[in-house]
Amino acid sequence: EAAEKGGFEHFMLKEIYEQPKVIKDTMSCRIASDGEQIQFEELNWTPEDVKSIGKIMIVACGTAYHAGLLAKYFIEKLARIPVEVDIASEYRYRDPLTDSKTLCIVISQSGETIDTLAALKEAKRRGARSLAITNVVGSSVSREADQVVYTWAGPEIAVASTKAYTTQLVALLLLALYMGRLNGHLTADREAQVIRDLQRVPDQCRNIFDHAGDIKELAAKIKEKEDIFFIGRSMDYGLAMEGALKLKEISYIHAEAYAGGELKHGTLALIISGVPVIALATQQDVEEKMISNIKEVKARDAYVIGVVQEGDTEVRKTIDSVITIPRSDNFVLPIMTVIPLQLLAYYTAVVRGNDVDKPRNLAKSVTVE
Ligand code: G6P
16 A cells, blocks of 8 residues: 555545646647647537537536536636536436536546436436546446546545546536637637646646645644634635535534625624634635635634735735745636645644544445435
8 A cells, every 4th residue: 555655645645746647637638739729539519519508507526516616617707608516416306407408517536426326317317418527437427428528637545535626627627618619709819828827737736735834834723723714706615615625524623615705694703713714815806805805804813824826915915824826817726726725634634643545434435325
């Protein structure tokens, strides 16, 4: 087992550090040689195929569901197709409005999650077209779906998903670009611009790893806390949910994610002196709104760790500690922003002495209801 860990103390850490490589593997086979366009040979869609989609229904569980939440932003903004995201176990039992104009996208690392597989069958029964995004070649969902896009993350051993999630984000962003070009909503320039920033991600991730020591120090600061809050807006809200899940599943600290704008509607009551708030503020278009949310929690004496883009000067003035993310396109940023959140969860679990790769009560793949 030590050999399989490749010199890392845990599979989770190894898998976090594999992200530059697997992100590259997942995208390079889908970027045309001129570097300007996305191509999915495995889909081979025509403009009509995309134009005939009335609605996209994304269905998944756990971390894969969180990837779906971000895909809603990618697809709606870049391809202007309405997207609904549902938890597989909810979708299957709610008599969903799904018909032949619906494209159902299921996301599953293992391809074996029972609720996701059942939801896929339900969508097909209602006449939907289907696409599986999965990491396991020949898995049940890959066999059940009409078409498959593989994430090339390689085997993921740690129960807490890391590299599978980032490759899901990559695959979904590429898909949004592909659909946006085919249905005419995305200009060639914009597509090329996002691709350029995507191609810089593997190198930029290494930049994040250079600051792993700072994140370890932050983990030591939060290790005794009982509640931790993650806040964010737009795509950073979806990431906040993933950051909170990662932290609770392996550190066993209660963590909750809130949309910045929802703070006043409940969570603010729980913000007392010293409570850590991880404020994700990488998205420029909502930066000012995030700053006012940060001020709201600072006024209650919260300890705020801000996650910002390199070069930011404004958010930095309002927070106690900072994690910086290399500069990139808004759509590309989430792929990098999650990495420090994974590291924070990892180091917090380690310092608390937990079994990082096999957290209590959890399984890698949930194949029974
Ligand atoms: C379990 C795992 C999670 C995973 C979820 C969905 O809960 O512990 O890490 O996100 O199942 O799994 P899937 O294989 O369908 O992506």
